[in-house]
Every structure is written in C-alpha cells, then in structure tokens.
Amino acid sequence: MTDTKPATPTSLPEELADKLRPHHFLIAAFLLAYPLIASDFWIVQIGAQTFFMGLIGLSLMLLAGYGGMVSLAQLAIAGLAGYIYAILGENSMNLGLGWPWWVVIPLALAIAVAFATIVGTLSVRTEGIYTIMITLAMSVALFYFCQQNYSIFNGFKGYAGLAPPQVFGIDWRAPVPFYYLALAVGALGYFGVLWLSRSTFGIALQAIRDNPRRMAALGYNVRAHRIAAYAVAGLLAGFGGLFLVWFNGRISPGTINVGNAINILVIAILGGLRRPIGPFIGALIFLLLDNFAIDLIDRDRFNLVIGAAFLAVVLFSPDGVLGLWDGLKRRLAKTAAERGKDMRVR
C-alpha cells in the first residue's frame, strides 16, 4: 500500500476526536443543561461570569503559559473594550454617540486589539518581573486616565445603563440567553486557543518561550511573534470586557483598578497556566470563594478565606488546581501499575 500523503500533524478536530472520553460528553451535556437546573443567580453570577472572567484569564494564560510573558494589563484591555462600547453605544447617562451595535462591537474589539498590540510592543523588550512591572504601569495609567478624564470617560462615575444589543428580538441580558452567549464565546475562545497552540504560530511561540535565542538564530522574528500573541490575547480580553459591561450594566474606573487586575492573575494561577481550561476552573473557584466566603466565616474576616485558599493552592501546586489534578492522576496511575505488577508476580 502506497501512501503519497506526507506525514502531517493531525488537525485539531481529528486530535480532539481522538482524545474524546465519556466524561467530556458529560461535561458538555452538563454545561448545556445547566440553566435548566440552576437558579438565576447560579446561571448568571456563577455560570456566565465564570465563562467571561475565564476568557480574560485565558488571554493571560495564552501570554504566560505559551509565551512566558506575565501581563497585568489584560483587565485594562478588557476594560478599554468595555469603555469603547459604552462611549460609542447607548447608555442611560445621556452621553455617548448611540451608534448601532454592529459598528460598536467590532470597533471596541479592534481598539482592544490595537491597545494590546501597543502594550505588547512596549513590553516584549523586557522579561520576567520587568514585564509584570511595565504592564502593571500601563494598567494603572489607563485607570488614572479614565478616572481623571471627564470629557471622554466621564471620570469617577463612568457609564451606567449599558445593555447588550437586542439581536433577533432576544434580550441577551436575560439570564438564560446571557449564559448561552457567554458559554458560546467562552468555548470559542477555549477551542481557539487550543487550535492556536497546535498551529505553526503556537508551536513557534512555545519554542520562543523555551529558548528565544535559538529561535532567533533559526530566523524567527521573536519580537513579532510575541507582539502577535499580545494582539490575539487582546481579542480574547476584548470579548471578556464586553461581557463585563453587559453583566454589570455599567463601567467605571473601579472596574479596572489594580485590585481587580490582580484578581485576573489570581484566577489564571489558581486554575493553572499550563492548559486553556485552567483559567475557567480558576474563575469558577475564585467566584465561588468571592461570593460565599462571607457565609463561611465571621464577616470581618472573610477575605482571609480567599487569601488562604490562594496560598494553599500556590504552596502545594505551583501549577494551580490543574497541577493538583495531574499529580493525583499520576499517583493513581502509578498505584494501578504497581497493583498490576503485583498480580503478575503472584
């Protein structure tokens, strides 16, 4: 038998089909059926928010996990997309331009990508802690710019009365449609990053993370690859930012302050930076803690629970919850193998 086809790496759909296990179907079925069994609070505040906070975390995972660049500007990028949506679209403050959604949304995403590209261009010259510092600086700069600029960003008050567009006659902010919209975009981002990580670009990016000098010697443009990664991450964060303003119905400088920017890092690290599913798991854990810690402990000290949980995860597993899970799987596999060996001996 002759096969003329050259040996190509399997494409993502084939790869996925190969790896599919029953529990994947179970999870997918659960996520789709979830609004039928959950209350509005669990559908929106936990469910939908997990997807879009996970999406912003995913933009950081893409940069840090595949590119080795820890950026603290991802929430600022998301917030800028939200602000553009507020300024150009409709709101209840009698401000803004009131343009139609099919102009505003692409424009908001485009500006988020442009801003992310600028952040990337400025920060790819640096490494490690310096990348964190310069992205944090840009994040803080945007925060103060929004807070002190009254003519465009409406200062401290920001914008209120924001809603998703009414497309196909559906109120997309109603709990169930909002959940499915967030799920769809979250899944799109997830599979998109998965696909990207296996593309030529993604492989090159990971190689650059591991050894930039060798990649440069091989003729790759290291800086261009890194900046491109920022641009892609900017698109993910931009989508997350749109959901953020739809969810809160408002945006103000408080939305993008340093505390919240660091929460994105917490989300990404809590879940694990190795795989795209990590930020979503991290977002789920973070939101559960954030909402329910106050019920577990005296109201004066509930932030202790959040901090302790974060400390515990980072202390016992630098790879986050995903790392814990991988370790558990390894250990189980080992004991199973040993048990098999024992049986053979007998």
Add this chain to the structure above:
Amino acid sequence: MISLSRRILLQTAAAAVAIGLGAGAAKAEDTIKVGVLATLEGAFTVLGEDSMRGFELALQQHNGMAGGKKIVVVTGSSDASPDSAIAAARKLVEQDKVDILIGPLSGSEGLAVKDYAKTQPQVTFVNGTSAAQDTTLRNPAPNFFRFTTDGVQWQAGLGEYAFKDKGYKKVVSIAEDYDFPYSQVFGFMAEYCKAGGHVVDKFWVPIGTKDFSSIVASIPEDIDAIYVALGGADAVNFLTQYQDAGGDKPLVGGSITVDQTVLGSEGKRKDALIGTPSAGPIADNWDDPRWHKFVADYQKAFPKGFPSPSLFAHGYYVETEAVLTALDKVGGDLSGGQKKFRDTLAALEIDTPTGKVHLDKNRNGIADIFLTEVAVGSDGKLYNKVVRVIPQVPQTMGMDEAAFLALGPATRDNPSCP
C-alpha cells in the same frame, strides 16, 4: 441588664451565622429574611462596621422579631465601588432570596443599587446611608426607600449661615470627586449663591488623595473662607497641609468633614477649627432625651464601638427601625408583592433619635437637620455645638419642585456662581 443585651446580641450573631451557613435553604413560613449591605472592605471598612452596629442595635431592641416573625439576617459586603455593591446585592437578592435589602453605605453605590432595584420588583430596597441626591430625585425606583435624607438636605442652613452670620462673601470649595460630595456642594451652594455669595473656584480630588500641595498653592488670597467636603483621612491630610503651608482662612465643613476623627486629633490645628460651621443629619451633643438614650444604648451594646455613634450607625439604625416598625404594623404580611408593606412604609412616620421622619412622594426622607459650629468643651476638647435645628427639611430644600429640578443634577460643574 448588660448580660441580657449581650445575650441577645450573641443570639443575633449566632442566628446570622447559622442562616449564613444555611443560605439557599428552604425558607420557613414564620421568618422574614433581611439582607444588610455595608462596606466591610476597602477604605470605608471602619464606617461599614459602625453601620452594622446601628443595624444590630435596632434589631436587638426589637428582640430580633417583627410582625410576629423572626428576622433572619444575611450580610453582604462591598468596597464602596458600584460594581462590588451590585455584585453583593445580586447575591443577597438572587441567591439568598432576601425579602428586604437594607443598604448600601456610599453615594455611588446607592445610584447603582437603585438601578438594580428596578430589575427586582419582588424585593423592597431600603437605603443605608448613601446620600447622592439622584438616587431618589431623578428616575427613582418604585421599590427603593430612603429615610436618611440626602447629601443636599444635610447642608440645609449652612450656606445662609456662612454668608449672613459669618459674613463669608467669597469662598472656594474642595471636595472629593464622586456623587456624595457633588450633592454636598450642591446643597451648600444652593443657599449660599442665592444669599449673594460667590464660589470662586471648585477643586475636586480623588478619594484617598494624600498630597494636596498643588491645591493649597492654587487657593487664591482674596477669599473669605474655604468650603471643605472631604471625609476621614482626606480631611486630616488637607487641613494639616493647609496649615503647614501657612494658610489661615476659616473653614466651612461638609457633613463628614469636622467629625471626631478631625476634632479628636492633637496639635495646633485644633485652634484653627474653632468656629467652623457645618451641617448634617446628626449632632454629637444634641441635647434631647431621645438622642441621649440612643447614645447610651449604643455604648452599652458595643463597648468596643466608637465613643458616640457615627452618622453611619445612626443611618442604618433609622432605616432598620423603619423597616421593623412597618413590618410590625402589617403583622409581617409580605404577600401580594409586598404591596401592603410598601404602602405602610411610604406612609410611615417614625420617631428617631434625631426627631420625626416621614417620606415624600419619591420615598425620600423629610427630617430635621442640625446646623453646628465647632466649640471648646468644658474639658478642653473640641465638639460640634448645635447652633440651630432646621426642622423637617424636604428634598427640594423648600423650593418649588419644578424650579428645583430645573437646577439640574449635582455634578462637578453644577451649580456655579463664580
């Protein structure tokens, strides 16, 4: 007596914890669920804690019951940002399924929660101490009630007093840059400008400003006084830096500017504060049996609290008192979309430690306001002496409603009388 009140307090706390743990569990028929939203994180944490004391005192005095039903309490926390207030309110309403929500504490939070209230018509929202005027004046929510009056009302009498009695013809204002100080400046200027005064310049600073040097340097020489609407550490920082720079203009204070955090501090600054007029919903030394009893009850219930209840403890106390009284009147009946309860609340007239309070058609409180002046007590310490009480101040400050609305919402630039 002490042990009794402590026991009640402990029981309330235990009930709160137990209910908190069982959040989302099936609701019993003979209980009413009340959510309390306060700033228990961030810059205003201390104020939020005192507001919780006010709430607990009111509940304690009702033995944790209202209308024959047991009150179960769920606490929510925000950090004074509108986003966090909405998130906490959403959890209390949609997850814990509270019947009534009391809160929030800060101005911008109140505006956000009012917008949220419109989407949750099954719950009655009763304000905490947030005092931005437009929470109730413009686009009010039909299920949002405020007994504590707003930041404009809190300045009643001050503008006229500063102009006529103090003789300040020209002032500049320095205030924090968010909704509550906008309302305060508006309230002061409404009277002050009408009386013939001029606010030459307005300075707005972000909450938490440490360095006021550029503002101190730009204060013009030819003014008679400085109107300051800053709170807590911001007020202390400004006053210190202004006096260190040799500034000697007299001051006019907003409702939370010359409180005990400023008056209690040491140093030469104290002498410069004597004679500073201010106005607000409470006065520390108000000589009235109802106020004396409130202070004594507060001190007995919370030995670790402030020496005297703050404006925030008072505000949450009054709002909670209103809720529990209305519940008593309807026998705890919340059926029919809480209609009976809300009608009762809207028509309620309650006797508070600071006098009678009732609501206007926008469900905003009409109450007495205290005009005070900083004075030296017999013990050598500074306190706010009551100059006069302005009785039953309405939200429109006594103006015709249409004329008042025509003034426009309180912002950085409105009003103006340079």
